[in-house]
Amino acid sequence: MTESENQVDKLKLEQVGKEVRISAGAQVVKQGELPKHFYVVLSGKLKVYRETLDGIRTDLTVLGPGAYFGEVAIVTGKPRSASVEAVEESTVLAIGKDEFDLVLDQNPKLARQIIYGLSQWLVEGDKRLEQETVHQVKMRRISWFDYVLILGLSLILALVFNLYNDNQIPLIHSEGDLAGVEVIPLKQAVDLYQKKGAVFVDARKANFFEQDHIKGAINLPLVFFDLQYPMFQFMLEQDKVPKDEPLIIYGGSTSRRFDLELARLLKDKDYKVMVLGSDYGAWQQAFPLEGHPKKEVHAMPLGIGGYIEWLPVSIFLLILIPPVRRSPYLSAFCRLLLGVIFVQFALSKIMRPAVFAMNVVDYGMMPAWAVNLWALALPWGELLAGLFLILGIRTRAAATIIGGMNIIFIIGLVKVILQGLPITCGCVGEAGEPVTWWKVLKNTGMLVMALQVFFYDKLFVLDRGGFIWREKKI
Amino acid sequence: MKRGLAISGAILGLLLCGLFLAGCGESRQSYAGSYRSVEPYAGKGHVDLELKDNGEATWSLAKEGIAIKFKWRVESDHIWLYNKEGGILHAIPSEGGKKLMVDLTGQWNPSCPTEHCLLFERVKAGGS
Numbered sequence: 001m002t003e004s005e006n007q008v009d010k011l012k013l014e015q016v017g018k019e020v021r022i023s024a025g026a027q028v029v030k031q032g033e034l035p036k037h038f039y040v041v042l043s044g045k046l047k048v049y050r051e052t053l054d055g056i057r058t059d060l061t062v063l064g065p066g067a068y069f070g071e072v073a074i075v076t077g078k079p080r081s082a083s084v085e086a087v088e089e090s091t092v093l094a095i096g097k098d099e100f101d102l103v104l105d106q107n108p109k110l111a112r113q114i115i116y117g118l119s120q121w122l123v124e125g126d127k128r129l130e131q132e133t134v135h136q137v138k139m140r141r142i143s144w145f146d147y148v149l150i151l152g153l154s155l156i157l158a159l160v161f162n163l164y165n166d167n168q169i170p171l172i173h174s175e176g177d178l179a180g181v182e183v184i185p186l187k188q189a190v191d192l193y194q195k196k197g198a199v200f201v202d203a204r205k206a207n208f209f210e211q212d213h214i215k216g217a218i219n220l221p222l223v224f225f226d227l228q229y230p231m232f233q234f235m236l237e238q239d240k241v242p243k244d245e246p247l248i249i250y251g252g253s254t255s256r257r258f259d260l261e262l263a264r265l266l267k268d269k270d271y272k273v274m275v276l277g278s279d280y281g282a283w284q285q286a287f288p289l290e291g292h293p294k295k296e297v298h299a300m301p302l303g304i305g306g307y308i309e310w311l312p313v314s315i316f317l318l319i320l321i322p323p324v325r326r327s328p329y330l331s332a333f334c335r336l337l338l339g340v341i342f343v344q345f346a347l348s349k350i351m352r353p354a355v356f357a358m359n360v361v362d363y364g365m366m367p368a369w370a371v372n373l374w375a376l377a378l379p380w381g382e383l384l385a386g387l388f389l390i391l392g393i394r395t396r397a398a399a400t401i402i403g404g405m406n407i408i409f410i411i412g413l414v415k416v417i418l419q420g421l422p423i424t425c426g427c428v429g430e431a432g433e434p435v436t437w438w439k440v441l442k443n444t445g446m447l448v449m450a451l452q453v454f455f456y457d458k459l460f461v462l463d464r465g466g467f468i469w470r471e472k473k474i
Numbered sequence: 475m476k477r478g479l480a481i482s483g484a485i486l487g488l489l490l491c492g493l494f495l496a497g498c499g500e501s502r503q504s505y506a507g508s509y510r511s512v513e514p515y516a517g518k519g520h521v522d523l524e525l526k527d528n529g530e531a532t533w534s535l536a537k538e539g540i541a542i543k544f545k546w547r548v549e550s551d552h553i554w555l556y557n558k559e560g561g562i563l564h565a566i567p568s569e570g571g572k573k574l575m576v577d578l579t580g581q582w583n584p585s586c587p588t589e590h591c592l593l594f595e596r597v598k599a600g601g602s
Contacts, residue, residue, distance in 0.1 A: 355561075
């Protein structure tokens with residue numbers, strides 16, 4: 001289908017065919033149907049396009065007066081390779097196959113021009129194919145730079161934002177000067193407990209303390225030290241505890257953030273302070289316990305955010321249908337949904353990193369030095385990866401990062417469930433939501449969505465070669 | 475390409491506005507003011523809680539010389555008080571903000587648990 005000026009006059013086609021008026025938007029030929037006519041455009045404007053089975057449309061060209069179309073199918077006898085529809089009201093000359101053959105037999109000049117046109121079409125087709133192949137290769141290519149870009153930018157933004165944030169936290173948390181705090185082995189602590197020679201102080205949050213604690217211990221959660229210290233003093237006074245009686249602090253987890261820092265704070269208040277030594281995590285086996293192991297953890301209802309998170313679960317059903325599984329439109333939907341969810345996750349944490357850092361400590365998976373860095377960088381990683389998915393930038397890398405985060409979240413959630421930790425998720429919203437197997441399923445749904453985006457995303461992508469809007473002409 | 479960039483820019487702008495607004499929460503005006511605990515705390519006098527319009531709050535126990543700084547915001551008719559260590563206290567206002575029940579557990583509970591609840595009454599409305 002090649003536009004060629006003044007061709008109608010030269011070819012003397014006026015004796016054959018019949019004029020057909022086509023209203024704007026009407027289809028003249030349909031891709032896939034058997035050819036009956038060859039057409040010459042007399043007036044108006046017509047658009048030639050192809051459409052794949054899954055609905056991706058590629059506009060090929062626009063034809064004006066003097067151009068012709070339909071010659072490929074009429075010459076080869078194969079179904080139409082493209083569709084043509086009128087952009088505006090147009091008139092075409094429709095020439096039947098027999099008439100077309102007759103004109104070609106009597107008009108070698110026209111035959112040569114048709115052959116020339118077909119050859120041009122083939123050459124242009126090859127070029128388009130090459131361009132498309134190069135583009136597809138570029139789009140599927142994934143480089144380390146993409147990951148460095150997203151992760152590096154997240155880290156830089158996190159550090160810069162933290163500098164100016166009213167709720168700033170130190171990059172690496174320090175317990176301060178622990179000189180004067182005695183480390184006591186577990187066995188020795190048990191001896192003191194049996195002799196009633198020490199007061200045991202639980203440094204963990206109230207929900208952990210309520211679940212189980214050493215019988216008779218006092219809870220002084222580190223996060224509310226200033227607030228609850230007067231009550232702690234009051235309790236010691238009520239129990240007539242002499243000031244020189246040792247306080248044994250326990251409640252260390254992987255991060256040991258609570259027990260060591262509380263020991264330092266109480267030492268600064270002139271108490272004789274000890275912390276459990278290398279086997280600090282074994283107190284549950286060594287001491288008699290009390291508490292409410294099955295106490296329900298309350299969580300604030302999340303509203304709309306909570307409902308949106310259920311959508312990934314329904315994606316499971318769509319993924320089971322093979323043609324839908326590979327659909328680039330499903331990828332676009334998954335990208336938008338994942339993007340919105342992760343931006344929402346990020347916004348609930350970015351402003352107050354100290355709160356999120358406490359959530360990280362609750363999971364007991366992170367060493368003390370890494371907690372604050374993780375709490376600062378993760379929300380920015382969620383925000384950038386989410387934005388990149390929504391905007392269509394480096395989507396495969398963004399999907400990989402979000403998939404990776406989901407794997408970490410799933411491991412954390414399963415650990416919490418198996419160990420029965422009394423915490424909320426902390427995933428979205430500061431009050432979080434309960435950690436249940438449903439929550440694990442939601443995260444697994446998001447992981448599946450990230451995989452779908454990684455493998456099949458190709459629509460509305462702002463790529464290295466520019467923005468690819470597949471509805472547009474290529 | 476230019477249209478795509480414009481759309482991307484617009485979405486980015488909207489999200490950044492969302493980021494800014496997310497930190498603001500609901501209006502604090504109706505709960506700003508000075509509050510005093512109905513009962514003495516830990517036998518050491520009454521606690522004074524000042525909620526300022528600008529989102530800052532102070533928890534003072536004058537007898538002990540303690541003044542703890544918080545940030546506060548309002549969401550779903552609950553007051554959220556944040557300390558710098560990452561702890562959150564939830565307060566449930568009643569009688570149009572004349573009374574506050576502060577949950578000292580640091581956890582979210584649908585209602586303030588009696589044994590860890592400190593009741594405050596407003597002594598002065600508004601905050602500077």
